[in-house]
Amino acid sequence: MGTTKKAVSIWDVAKHAGVSHQTVSRVVNGSPRVAATTREKVLAAIEELDYRPNRLARTLAGGAAQSVTVLTADTSLYGAEASLRGIEKAARAAGWSVSISVLDPEETHSDKDIMARLPRAGEPVIIIAHDEPGMRAEKVLTAVQPQAMIAIGRYAYGQTEDPPLLLGLDDGEAGAEATRYLLGLGHETVHHLAIPTSLGNAEGGRAHRADGWARALREAGRPVPEMIPTGWTIAEAFESVQPLVRDRSVTAILCGNDDLALATLRAAHLAGRRVPGDLSIVGFDNAPFAEYTTPALTTVNQDFENVGMSAFELLRHRLDPSIPKPDPAWGLPELVIRETSGPPD
Amino acid sequence: MGTTKKAVSIWDVAKHAGVSHQTVSRVVNGSPRVAATTREKVLAAIEELDYRPNRLARTLAGGAAQSVTVLTADTSLYGAEASLRGIEKAARAAGWSVSISVLDPEETHSDKDIMARLPRAGEPVIIIAHDEPGMRAEKVLTAVQPQAMIAIGRYAYGQTEDPPLLLGLDDGEAGAEATRYLLGLGHETVHHLAIPTSLGNAEGGRAHRADGWARALREAGRPVPEMIPTGWTIAEAFESVQPLVRDRSVTAILCGNDDLALATLRAAHLAGRRVPGDLSIVGFDNAPFAEYTTPALTTVNQDFENVGMSAFELLRHRLDPSIPKPDPAWGLPELVIRETSGPPD
DNA sequence: CATCGTCTTGTGACCGATAACATCATGGAA
DNA sequence: TTCCATGATGTTATCGGTCACAAGACGATG
Structure with missing residues (x-):
C-alpha cells in the first residue's frame, strides 16, 4: 500500500560497496582523493540502490549551501515573475533549490516577520x-547576513559593491x-502614471523611472507636471488615470509599467480619445502581451x-569566491516603438 | 565586518534558561507537559537570545514536515502563476516554506530528473x-510517495480519492x-484554438476544455471542426490562428486560454475582421488583462x-490527518461575458 | 635499511533538532 | 502509611550528512 520505503542513506551505500560512509561522501562530492577502483565500486552501489543525497542533512552538516530563498513582490507582477523565473532557471541548472516567500505590499513587516521566512539562519537570500x-x-x-544576500534593485551592475549589494x-x-x-x-510635455515604487524619495541616489522622466523634462526646459501615483493593479490604474485621459491638453503619458499602460489604453478608448492620434502612451517592461494589444504598446524592454x-x-x-564572478549578462533597457506613440495631431 | 554570528541553537536557549534542550523543544512545539513557570523561563530566554528554530534540523530529526516543493509549468502562464500564488499564500499562513521547480515543456524528463528536484526523499510535493x-x-x-503528493488537475474535488490525488x-x-x-x-459552429494540454488523449476520463467543446457541439448536432493545436506562447498562437482568422466562414473561436485569445484578437484585427461583428472570440482563465483589452475579452473565469x-x-x-480536511473552497468556472462575443452579423 | 611524505581510507565528533525512554517528585487512592 | 498513576524534566539515540583528524600502505629519499 502506501508504504513509503525508508530512504537509502549514505550508510547503506557504504555497506553495499564495502567502504566507509566517508568514502561515499567523497565520491559523491567529487573529491580527487579516491582510488579509481574504489570510485567505481561506490558509483555502482549508488546506481544500484538509487541513492540520492539528502540536501537538508548536507546543509545542516555544514556543507556548501544549495538553496536560496527568494523574497519577492507579488508574482503577478511581470517584473517579479520574470526575475524569479531567471533565478529559478539558473538555480536549477546549478542543482540548487529555490524557495519563495511573497512580501505583502499592504503589510508592514517587522524584522521578525522577515527573518521568520528563512528556513535557517544564514540561508542565502535574493530580494526582488x-x-x-x-x-x-x-x-x-x-544587518544580519550581508554576505549571503543580494537585492535586485535599480542600480547598474558593479555600481555599488558590498552590502547592500544591489x-x-x-x-x-x-x-x-x-x-x-x-x-x-513634438509633445509639449509628458505626464507620468507612477507605480508605487516611485513614491518614496530616491534613497542613496537610486535612479527611478520617475526620476529619469522628471530629469529629461527639466533638461528639455519643459514643465514637469504633477506625477499621478497609483497602485500595482490594472483596476487601480484604470481609476487613477481617468482625469489624465479626460484632459484634452494631455497628449502623452508615460506609464510605470505595461499593466498601467494597458489600463490607460483602455481608459483612453472609453473616453473617446484616439491612440496615438490624440494621446500617446508608453509603457515599461515589455510584458509578453504588450506586442499584441491593439494598438500594440510602445514600451521599454527590460x-x-x-x-x-x-x-x-x-x-x-x-558565497564561494572560488566560483567566478559572472559578467553582467543582461541587455540594457531599450525603447521598443510600436503603435501607441506618435506625433500629436 | 561581515562576520555572520553563529546562530543560536536550542542548546543555547536551554543553557540560558537553566533547563534541558528537550524542555525547550517542548515549549517551542507547544507541548502541554511543561510547567507554566518553566515555560515562562524558556520563552524569556528565547526572546532574549532571539532564537529561531532551524527548519532543516527539525525536518531531518523527523519532525512534521514544514515545506512543500511545487513542481510547476512555466510561471509565465497565468494559471500556473495564480495556483502557485495560492499555494504560497496558504503555506506562508501556516508557517511553511515553499520551493519551486519548473518543468520544462520542451524537455522529456526522466524519472531521475524529477526525483532530483526534491531536496530529500519524502518531501511533500504539489504538481501544477x-x-x-x-x-x-x-x-x-x-509510485514513490503517494501520500505526500497532490496534483492539481482537471478533476472536481473529491471525484478521485487517493493516489493519484487530483x-x-x-x-x-x-x-x-x-x-x-x-x-x-446564432453561430453555426465554433472553432477551437487549443493549448498543448488538450492534445493528448484524455486519460482516465479526465475532462478537457477541448473535450467539453466537442461534446457541446455534438450535442447540438453541429459539425465539429478540426481543432487547431498551438503552443503556450502568444507568438505561436498568433501564427497558428492565421488561417482561422482569414477564413470568412469562421464566425466564432473558443481559445484555450486568454493569451491565445489575445493573439486571436490581434490577428483578427490585422486581418480586417471586426470583433465581435465578424468574429466572436472567447478565452479561458480570465487573466487580469482580459477585462482591459479593447474590446474586452469574454472568457471563463477560473x-x-x-x-x-x-x-x-x-x-x-x-500528511497529518489530525488536521481537518478542507472543504473545496473555490468557485466553479464561470463564463464572463464582455465585448468580444456577440451574434454573427 | 630506516625515515618520511603522499595517497587512500577509516573513525569519531558534530550540525540542530525530535523521539523514545528513564527518572524523579508529587498527590490521591487503598 | 504505602503504593502507584501522573506530571515534569532529563538522558540518550537518531536523522543523514560533513569535517577534522588518525591510521595504514606504499614508494621515494638519504
Missing part, C-alpha cells in the same frame, strides 16, 4: 522587490530616454530574466 | 502542470458552457488561487 517591504527586507538582512537595470536612464522620445515627437540569472550567479560567487 | 511533463511527474511521484476545476463543463453560449448566439490554497490544505491533511 522595489517597493517598501523589499527595501525593509534588504535593510534587515544586510543589482539591476538602469531605470532612470530608460525613463529619461522614453521621455525624450516623446518630446522629440531584461528581467537575465538579471535574475545574474543575481543567482553573483550570490554563488559571494 | 497539465501538460506532458506534469503528468509524467505525477506518475513518478505516485484536484482542480471542471474544465470540461466550462468548455461546454462557453460553446453552448456561442451557439446560442479560481486558480483558491485551488492552490486548497491543494496546500489538502496536502497538509493527508
